[in-house]
Amino acid sequence: RLCSSDLYGAMDGAMKFVKGDVIAGIVIAVINIVGGLIIGILIHNMTALEAAKSALKALNKKDIAEVRSFPNPPALVEKVMNAVMILRKVSEPTWADAKKHLNDPNFLSQLIEYKIERMNDTMLKKIERVCSDPDFRPESVGKVSFASMSLCMWVRAMERYGHIYREVEPKQRAVKEATGALQTKTRALVEAKRQLKEVDEEVAKLTAEYQDLV
DSSP states (O other): OOOHHHHHHHHHHHHHHHHHHHHHHHHHHHHHHHHHHHHHHHHHHHHHHHHHHHHHHTOOHHHHHHHHTOSSOOHHHHHHHHHHHHHTTOSSOOHHHHHHHHTOTTHHHHHHTOOGGGOOHHHHHHHHHHHTSTTOSHHHHTTTOHHHHHHHHHHHHHHHHHHHHHHHHHHHHHHHHHHHHHHHHHHHHHHHHHHHHHHHHHHHHHHHHHHHHO
């Protein structure tokens, strides 16, 4: 016999299923919008970083030796290397520290592959102060040292990228969390569909039994 409670149960299941589908659709739309925003921000600001990496890749051992050879470097060269040392986590850099790092055969490759996560807020603030100097420009540095000009480009690109990372990273984390929640919701919807199908089959069975009785 078909009971009202069966019908109400079926209707309730259907409503939950529809509501769940709508919520999932909204979550997917939000994830797509935020994800697209993140990609847009990164692409828009990647030009300077890629240009700086290309400039570093164009340097060779002779160029690095030029910088290392200064016994008393020009002020701009020393400022560039101080900034590089800060990004390499040397808090109070000296020219001796800089020459030691320049002597590392992996120096350039480490800069090219630099992980922005290494740059903490203190480092970023120090680099900001350096980059705010009107003389700290590649064209100015290039007048005294070609290799230092490329390093200056890299420092300025990393300072800019450091700010972008702090803007984008929370959004990336939110997208990751939302994606995880969506996956959980999707699994719940699959189960809801299965249960709703069982209810539909039961309703059809009870309806048929009722019609046989009348």
